Amino acid sequence: MSTLTPRAKILVVDDELGPRESLKLILQDRHEVSTANNGDQALACLDQAEYDLVILDIRMPGINGIDLLAEVKKRAPDTEVVMITAYASVETATNALRHGALDYLIKPFDRQSVLDVVEKGLSRRAHSRNMKNKLHQLQLVNRALVEEIERATRNIQRHFLETVSSLVAAVDAKDSYTKSHQRRVVTFALLLGTELGLSIREMGLLRQAAILHDIGKIGVPEQILRKRASLTPEEFGIIKQHPVVGAQILSPVQFLQDVVPLVLHHHERYDGTGYPDGLKGLAIPLGARIITIADAVDAMLSDRPYAAAKTVAQVREQLRLFAGTQFDPQLVELALRIDLPSRRITQSVPGSEGM
Ligand SMILES: [Fe+2]
Structure with missing residues (x-):
């Protein structure tokens, strides 16, 4: 006999003393x-300890062997579980096998025969425990891999955003009034998002979109971005x-799939006269x-090629004035609750915008 499970715990349940002993x-x-001499006693034993193998008499008063199985x-x-039967009830024993018993004596x-059947049962139990352990190990390895992939994905996304953010900063540098514009837009957009009670996910999207909203200016020639005179229709x-x-x-x-619509529509106007699609009202994301x-x-708080920076009071007035035409009136109400930083100087200190 192998020693796969040395001194296994075995419970013998039979109402007759002879076979039990x-x-x-x-x-x-x-x-x-x-040993237990009836079903109730057997259940009490099972409550107390874990058994590797149970040998059950099929015919017992009270709870019968099949129900106990x-x-x-x-x-x-x-x-x-191994069932015990007499010659007369081999059919019942076969039925027990269908209910999950290993074999019958x-x-x-x-x-x-007893030693062989018990050995077979203990080997099978050892094998299934082994497989369970392996499965558990595999699940642990799998979980660690998933976490590793998620971490790597987050890193790639962060690096991508950092790279693109530097690109946008380069666009800012081309545009004469937009020194750190991107960062300040992020800060104010997030203040508005907080007033609105946006979820963490929505705030994340808003932040990414606010960083990236003007990335398309990469394609606009510098002389147009910096032009002091009025722009021609073509420009x-x-x-x-x-x-x-x-x-x-x-x-x-x-x-960034969910960020794309926010970038695409950041120049739409509430009254539908904006661009590129002329979306109106709540149809604008x-x-x-x-x-x-x-x-x-x-933009209003900054000096621009064609206009000097406005005061905070003037900006608030403009927001009120264009609520419902350029701006979402409900968002204007929220924006008016926020303390605007006074900034009549074009060049703010980099990194001072709280981003
Ligand atoms: Fe823009």
């Missing part, structure tokens, strides 16, 4: 054998392309409506 005698040298399998599916017992046409160009740049990036206000507030 005979099984105990055969097995007790090698295993720890407990079902109960053992319900409590401890890995515990192997026929009275009177043949010592070697204005080129400027108006920047949300579309921005959306085209970001569209292939899988994790909420994040885009927020960025429109944040973008305009920062």
Whole structure:
């Protein structure tokens, strides 16, 4: 006999003393054998300890062997069960196999058959425990891999955003009034988002979109961005392309899919006269409506080629004036609750915008 499970715990359940003691005698040298003389006693034993193998008489007063088999399998599916029967009821024993018993022993017992059946049961239990352990190990390895992949994905996304953010900073540098414009738009958009009670996910999207909203200006020549005189219709046409160009740049990036509409529509107007699609009212994505206000507030507070910076009071007045035409009126109400930073100097200290 192998020693796969040395001194396994075995429970013998039989209402007759003879078979019960005979099984105990055969097995007790090698295993720890407990006995029970009815179903209730057996269940009490099962409540107290975990058994590797249970040997059950099919015919017992009270709870019969088949019902007890079902109960053992319900409590401890890995515990192997061997049924005991007389010649007369081999059919019942076969039925027990269908209910999950490992095998059956026929009275009177043949010592070697008992040892063989018990050995088979213990091997099977050891094997299934082994498989369970392996499965558990695999699940742990799998979980660690998933976490590793998620971490790597987050890193790639962060690096991508940092790279693109530097790119946008380069666009800012081309544009004479937009020194750190991007960062200030992010800060104000997030303040508005907080007033609105946006979720963490929505705030994340808003932040990314606010960073990236003007990335399409990469495609606008510097002389147009910096032009002090009024723009020709053709030049204005080129400027108006920047949300579309921005959306085209970001569209292939899988994790920025939800950011694309916000970038595409950040120059729509609430009354439908904006660009590129002339979307109106609530048809404009909420994040885009927020960025429109944040973008305009920062532009008004900054010196631009064609206009000096406005005071905070003037900006608030403009927001009120254009509520319902350029801006979402409900968002304007929220924006007016926020303390605007006074900034009549064009060049703010980099990194001082709280981003
Ligand atoms: Fe823009």
